[in-house]
Amino acid sequence: MKARAIALGIGLILAVQGAGQAQAAKNFLFLSGGAHYHFQSGETGEYVLGENDFPVIPAHTGFLLGFSYLRTFGKMFGAEIDARFVSSSHVVLTDPSDGDTVEISAGPHASFTVSALFAPFPWAVRPYLLAGGGLDVFLAGDASYTSRYGYVIDVPAPAFKERFDPEAHVGVGVLIVLGKRWGFRLESRYGWIFDRPRTLSGISGSAGVFLSF
Numbered sequence: 001m002k003a004r005a006i007a008l009g010i011g012l013i014l015a016v017q018g019a020g021q022a023q024a025a026k027n028f029l030f031l032s033g034g035a036h037y038h039f040q041s042g043e044t045g046e047y048v049l050g051e052n053d054f055p056v057i058p059a060h061t062g063f064l065l066g067f068s069y070l071r072t073f074g075k076m077f078g079a080e081i082d083a084r085f086v087s088s089s090h091v092v093l094t095d096p097s098d099g100d101t102v103e104i105s106a107g108p109h110a111s112f113t114v115s116a117l118f119a120p121f122p123w124a125v126r127p128y129l130l131a132g133g134g135l136d137v138f139l140a141g142d143a144s145y146t147s148r149y150g151y152v153i154d155v156p157a158p159a160f161k162e163r164f165d166p167e168a169h170v171g172v173g174v175l176i177v178l179g180k181r182w183g184f185r186l187e188s189r190y191g192w193i194f195d196r197p198r199t200l201s202g203i204s205g206s207a208g209v210f211l212s213f
Helices: 002-024
Strands: 027-038 060-073 077-086 089-094 101-106 109-118 125-138 143-146 152-155 164-177 182-193 200-212
Touching: 027 182, 060 089, 060 109, 060 200, 077 125, 101 143, 101 152, 109 164, 125 182
Parallel strands: none
Antiparallel strands: 027 060, 027 200, 060 077, 077 109, 089 101, 109 125, 125 164, 143 152, 164 182, 182 200
């Protein structure tokens, strides 16, 4: 019984110490990896012969790599600058008029955003909410594919000005302080890319490490 009480006391001391370290740190550098799930976009009704033969882009998943800097203000708020890269992924498109299919690579994206964080509990395990926005950049180049029926499908790279679209996101996460100046981060975001003529959406999950100072 006495040993249990001592162990519990040591655990409480370490938890309070970790919470104090989480409060004292003002700057955080994060490196994260994960996956981004793009929801399906487009409708079969948007089919136009010779112009939009494959109108629906199925849901697909790309790998995610992110780097960010967070500055905290007071005990509950922070501002984060974030850069993310989402890899390309393979999708199969279908021509609704004749059932022809073609496998293509859905091009990679990069995003540069600013987020506001709200972390109401200054604990060693610290949950938070975030919301923000910025710019999404479509990185795909020219590509050419052959459909199942033998047609050559040329996909030109977008013009420079058409590569950039506004982005917005909301998310939840948790910071886990493990040492004096480091720990882990878990996060999930729901995001929107305001592309023309439609808005694209997706959800991401990531995990990573941070250094604080």
